[in-house]
Amino acid sequence: MAGIEDLKGEPVPLEESAAELAPDLTAAAVDVVPPALVAQSMGQYMRAWWVRVRGGDAGVLPVVLALVGVSLVLQIVSPRGLFLSPGNIVNLFIQSSVFIVLAMSETFVLLLGDIDLSVGYVGAIGGIIAGNFVQPGLDWPWWIAIVIGLAVTCVIGWIYGLIITKLRLPAFVVTLAGFLFYFGVMIILLGASGSVPISSTVLVNQEFLYGIVNTNIDPTLGWIGLVVIVLVLGATIWLRDTGRRKSGLVAPPVGLTVAKIAFLAGAGIVVVAICNVNRGTFLPIAGVPWVVPIVLAVLGVWTILLERTQFGRHMYAVGGNAEAARRAGISVDNVRTVAFILCALTAGIGGVIYLSWQGGISTNINGGQLVLYAVAAAVIGGTSLFGGRGRAIHGVLGGLVIGAIYNGLYLLGLAIQWQLIATGLVLLAAVAVDSLYRRGAGGVARA
Amino acid sequence: MTVSASVGESAGPAASGEPLLKLRGISKHFGAVQALYQVDLDLPAATVTALCGDNGAGKSCLTKTIAGIYQADEGEIFFEGSQVHIRSPKDSAALGIETVYQDLALADNLDIVQNMFLGRERKGRFFLDEDDMEKAAAETLAGLRVTTVRSIRQPVATLSGGQRQAVAVAKAVMWNSKLVLLDEPTAALGVAQTQMVLELIRRLKDHGLAVMVISHNLNDVFEVADRIAVLRLGRMVAQDNISAFDRETVVDFMTSGGSNRGVAAVGTQAAL
Structure with missing residues (x-):
């Protein structure tokens, strides 16, 4: 009987078929094809890309523009042009890191059309538990402390997943309950002193945790690391794209492959160069803070998980059409449960970074604001609130925008109320863009 | 009778x-x-x-x-x-036996290849084997003379109703189905697209x-x-x-x- 074998007869290369477009293929449907997938040359690519931008789906373009715009405005209005000074840019990376990691954590559940309102306090609990294990008396190895903290957050996420999938409760309500519950748990964990400090200079493990954010990579080592990263990633991209071009698969033009690698190298050089400028006033301070490669590692691992593995594919499928996923034999409940575990795990990583950044966690931590910033960062970066669309990189870019606003308004001496107002407006703009895109895509689907 | x-x-x-x-x-x-x-x-x-x-x-x-x-x-x-x-x-x-339901069960946010292999992805040791899946999907579509899609890497959301039906049918016949x-x-389709789908049925x-x-x-x-x-x-x-x-x-x-x-x-x- 007919199967793939029988259907192979007279293969018609799909690329040729573009010439004989059927009349039912509307212009709109052609226009929104992702440019990298059809273009044969750079010129075609740029045109296709521009058409798509006008159609409302610009990928990461809006958030990159927002980042540039916010940076320029803050540079102009900040006293003595302080905003884009090397010292402040490093500061910005550090301040953004918690928002970035929490935004990546939120991405997992946003992809399914869910939300986790408790990542702020769940992350804090992960950080506090890690911090508790390096207190005097216990003084466990730092990495065991981190593993225990993250294991606890994983269990929290797993319980969320069970409640949401078995009891069929909306994630919004379950995690709102979790927000209050874990706020309370956090206060209990912090005990009478109301804080877990890790600022000891005697205890090696405390010092190490503190150093995650507050120490820098030796400038030379920074350059070496950059070269290694660019070589590995560049070679991967190059081999994949040329391989696909050779076997006649859909692939970007050579120019775009080169441009991607060049951009990667260029961005890396700028970041390392800025971080390696001496930013100390009395003693020389230079180098990339350790938190930067840590955030990039989280980005890398989650990007591979989401975009290169079967599980990641299933997450997108469940977010795009849960019924289709179910009929395709995907266990929607399992995917959802694992998404909540990954969300809580990543929140725990954010909590450890927060612990390191602040030299401890106290009851002053504002888990409510953190979760709002996390969701805002993910959405500003391009992740949809309605599920099915989102990448880890969106969390990074959106987190940088939030960090820039946070940092810039602080430089201007404007108090928290203005940060909140500015962030609120940016979030509204991001959701509006998201919603417009969805309407645009829907219109095409009906065409 | x-x-x-x-x-x-x-x-x-x-x-x-x-x-x-x-x-x-x-x-x-x-x-x-x-x-x-x-x-x-x-x-x-x-x-x-x-x-x-x-x-x-x-x-x-x-x-x-x-x-x-x-x-x-x-x-x-x-x-x-x-x-x-x-x-x-x-x-x-x-x-x-494969069934193509009226709602087609396609994920709009995934592209044609991803939809055709949904739930039955091919993988290497760790990662998805995109190249292999894309080749097989292209062969199946070509065998069915589904040549109106511009790229099999376009999201299904960008397809017309007839094309979506064609993708759903192609997805169904990929698996040695009998x-x-x-x-x-053809319920939701215009005249030209209905013809395309009927042609596809004849080809099956x-x-x-x-x-x-x-x-x-x-x-x-x-x-x-x-x-x-x-x-x-x-x-x-x-x-x-x-x-x-x-x-x-x-x-x-x-x-x-x-x-x-x-x-x-x-x-x-x-x-x-």
């Missing part, structure tokens, strides 16, 4: 021997509602069978029984001559697949079907070669369960 009650074991299609799928005496009820009553149905290979019937006649129920979503209360199912038990969609897929059930494949037949099309649209039925089976209130009231019917008789069977227009003589089985 063969009225279902009179179909005996000997009434199989003359030309191709045993039909690929044979249902005998299938009954299904939901509480007090008898959805299917003693339904017999033959689906021969390389043949398009149209399943017609008014709303609530039991078309969807019968389809879901074949697809394994429902299990019949009574009756037997024979696949390639031997009796089978279809207890789940997995069972039907293992036999080579029988494809299509639920209202040319590849030797058995096809069952559920359709309200008698124009489409008479254009593409080789056989017609008519359900009315859960009973198979007529089932025969297309030449035994015309539009009026089909409508008569759908609405009143019989026809006195004399086009087909009840009780004879036309050769396929």
Whole structure:
């Protein structure tokens, strides 16, 4: 009987078929094809890309523009042009890191059309538990402390997943309950002193945790690391794209492959160069803070998980059409449960970074604001609130925008109320863009 | 014309021997509602069978029984001559039965390749084997002459209705399927796109697949079907070669369960 074998007869290369477009293929449907997938040359690519931008789906373009715009405005209005000074840019990376990691954590559940309102306090609990294990008396190895903290957050996420999938409760309500519950748990964990400090200079493990954010990579080592990263990633991209071009698969033009690698190298050089400028006033301070490669590692691992593995594919499928996923034999409940575990795990990583950044966690931590910033960062970066669309990189870019606003308004001496107002407006703009895109895509689907 | 009650074991299609799928005496009820009553149905290979019937006649129920979503209360199912038990969609897929539902079950945010391999992704040791999947998807689409999509890496959201139907059908035939059930494949489509989908159905037949099309649209039925089976209130009231019917008789069977227009003589089985 007919199967793939029988259907192979007279293969018609799909690329040729573009010439004989059927009349039912509307212009709109052609226009929104992702440019990298059809273009044969750079010129075609740029045109296709521009058409798509006008159609409302610009990928990461809006958030990159927002980042540039916010940076320029803050540079102009900040006293003595302080905003884009090397010292402040490093500061910005550090301040953004918690928002970035929490935004990546939120991405997992946003992809399914869910939300986790408790990542702020769940992350804090992960950080506090890690911090508790390096207190005097216990003084466990730092990495065991981190593993225990993250294991606890994983269990929290797993319980969320069970409640949401078995009891069929909306994630919004379950995690709102979790927000209050874990706020309370956090206060209990912090005990009478109301804080877990890790600022000891005697205890090696405390010092190490503190150093995650507050120490820098030796400038030379920074350059070496950059070269290694660019070589590995560049070679991967190059081999994949040329391989696909050779076997006649859909692939970007050579120019775009080169441009991607060049951009990667260029961005890396700028970041390392800025971080390696001496930013100390009395003693020389230079180098990339350790938190930067840590955030990039989280980005890398989650990007591979989401975009290169079967599980990641299933997450997108469940977010795009849960019924289709179910009929395709995907266990929607399992995917959802694992998404909540990954969300809580990543929140725990954010909590450890927060612990390191602040030299401890106290009851002053504002888990409510953190979760709002996390969701805002993910959405500003391009992740949809309605599920099915989102990448880890969106969390990074959106987190940088939030960090820039946070940092810039602080430089201007404007108090928290203005940060909140500015962030609120940016979030509204991001959701509006998201919603417009969805309407645009829907219109095409009906065409 | 063969009225279902009179179909005996000997009434199989003359030309191709045993039909690929044979249902005998299938009954299904939901509480007090008898959805299917003693339904017999033959689906021969390389043949398009149209399943017609008014709303609530039991078309969807019968389809879901074949697809394994429902299990019949009574009756037997024979696949390639031997009796089978279809207890789940997995069972039907293992036999080579694929169903394309009216809502198509495509994820809009995924591209054509990703949709065609949804739930059955090919992987290397750790990661998805995108190149392999893309090649296989391209071959299947080319084999079906689905050449109007500009790139198989475009998201399904950007496709027209006819193209989406084509992708859903291509997804169904990728898996060495032998029988494809299509639920209202042209219901939401314009004229040009309907033609494209009907052409696709003919191609499935040319590849030797058995096809069952559920359709309200008698124009489409008479254009593409080789056989017609008519359900009315859960009973198979007529089932025969297309030449035994015309539009009026089909409508008569759908609405009143019989026809006195004399086009087909009840009780004879036309050769396929």
